[in-house]
Amino acid sequence: MNDHTMRTALNYPVARDTYKLVLKGAREFAAEAEAGCFAHIRIPRVLARRPISIADADPTDGTLTLIYAVKGEGTRAMSELLVGQEVLALGPLGKGFPVKDYAGKTVWLLGGGLGVAPLLFTARKLYESGASVRAYIGFKNSHYVYGTAELGRYADVRSYTDDGSFGIAGFAVKGMLGDLAAARPHAVFACGPKPMYQALAAGMPQSIPCYISLEERMGCGLGACLGCACEIRGEDGGVHIKRVCADGPVFSLREVVL
Ligand SMILES: Cc1cc2nc3c(=O)[nH]c(=O)nc-3n(C[C@H](O)[C@H](O)[C@H](O)COP(=O)(O)OP(=O)(O)OC[C@H]3O[C@@H](n4cnc5c(N)ncnc54)[C@H](O)[C@@H]3O)c2cc1C
Ligand code: FES
Incomplete structure (x- = not known):
């Protein structure tokens, strides 16, 4: 897992308020990507990164595909990315589907x-x-x-x-x-x-x-800040705090306190 510099290849609407972003220069990222993992994206002029799931990753052409909804400042800026513009993608992060x-x-x-x-x-x-x-x-x-x-x-x-x-x-x-x-x-x-x-x-x-x-608001994305804490039921019956970014985002349904 590294911070990868990628360039926008495509960025266009696929549904209402919903965009597909294809990034190139993602060969190494795509080779490591697993289903259910995410990228922590740094968009130019936006300070904090935004976590977005991997919708596709292809090591043969070095592309990473993300699909996102425009919600606030970060995803609005994402929707304005032009072809050729640079973004940083930290990842692939998290534990995905088995x-x-x-x-x-x-x-x-x-x-x-x-x-x-x-x-x-x-x-x-x-x-x-x-x-x-x-x-x-x-x-x-x-x-x-x-x-x-x-x-x-x-x-x-x-x-x-x-x-x-x-x-x-x-x-x-x-x-x-x-x-x-x-x-x-x-x-x-x-x-x-x-x-x-x-x-x-x-x-x-x-x-x-x-x-x-699971989805939680995220800070570091790396398991260090506890900004993404969620409650998980342990085998002992007790409720424990886990980190969505590092222990998840995928958990067994039976262990999550919903
Ligand atoms: C592991 C993970 C994977 C994700 N994958 C995707 C994806 O594939 N596509 C996608 O569109 N979004 C995804 N999200 C959610 C996405 O990260 C947020 O919508 C985005 O960060 C919002 O940023 P913003 O600056 O546009 O909005 P902000 O201005 O930060 O927030 C706008 C609104 O969205 C709410 N919000 C922000 N982040 C979250 C969150 N994580 N969960 C719930 N509500 C939130 C805020 O409370 C606020 O009401 C994912 C989140 C996580 C944790
Ligand atoms: S976002 Fe920092 S621990 Fe998960």
Whole structure:
């Protein structure tokens, strides 16, 4: 893990308030990147770094792909990056999804909103490991939908929107839990908002391992400042503080205090 100087190759909107940023000069970063890990990005004129998940990484052409929503100062500045402009990317950081443990097995992915971004890379890595992948993805409405074609190369995709303006009406988590009556995966990998994880925790049989990716505001990104603390239930039944950046962002659903 290093701080890599990269240059903007592409930066364009893929959905409402949502952009795809492709950085080049990322050969070393891409070679080390694992599904569910992130890059801590330093944008020109913005002091603090912003953590963004790896949506794809290709060591052959040295590109790193990020998909981000414009929320505040940092991501607004990111959306204004021009082709050729330099950014610093610290990483790859964090512990991602246990892709290797499920090589050749059946994995269901569950994604909500911006949480679909890391699942694009995860689906590719699972597919390349010989896993059979099904993806349940949900968005607010059709204006926010992205990534379905990319995901479709590696997974059987079921899309949902809250209002039914694209795909099936309703929540992806509900659809996935409903399908458990007919089929069972070896594991579920999820990334999305807290209510999605709460629904997953309430409806998922204990016998199916579930891994979720947590989001917290971050400082150093390296495990040193405790700015990204989260509560994890230990084997002793007690609640312990862990760091999303270094101990996660991926944790087992059963150990996270939601
Ligand atoms: C491990 C990790 C991976 C992430 N991956 C992605 C990704 O792939 N795509 C993406 O769009 N975003 C991702 N995020 C969230 C992203 O880092 C924040 O949206 C971004 O830092 C906001 O910066 P800003 O300067 O635009 O907004 P700020 O001005 O800093 O904040 C704007 C608003 O967003 C809220 N906010 C800021 N950071 C977070 C956070 N981490 N969690 C929840 N709310 C936050 C603030 O409270 C505020 O309301 C990820 C976060 C983490 C921790
Ligand atoms: S951001 Fe500093 S410990 Fe995680």
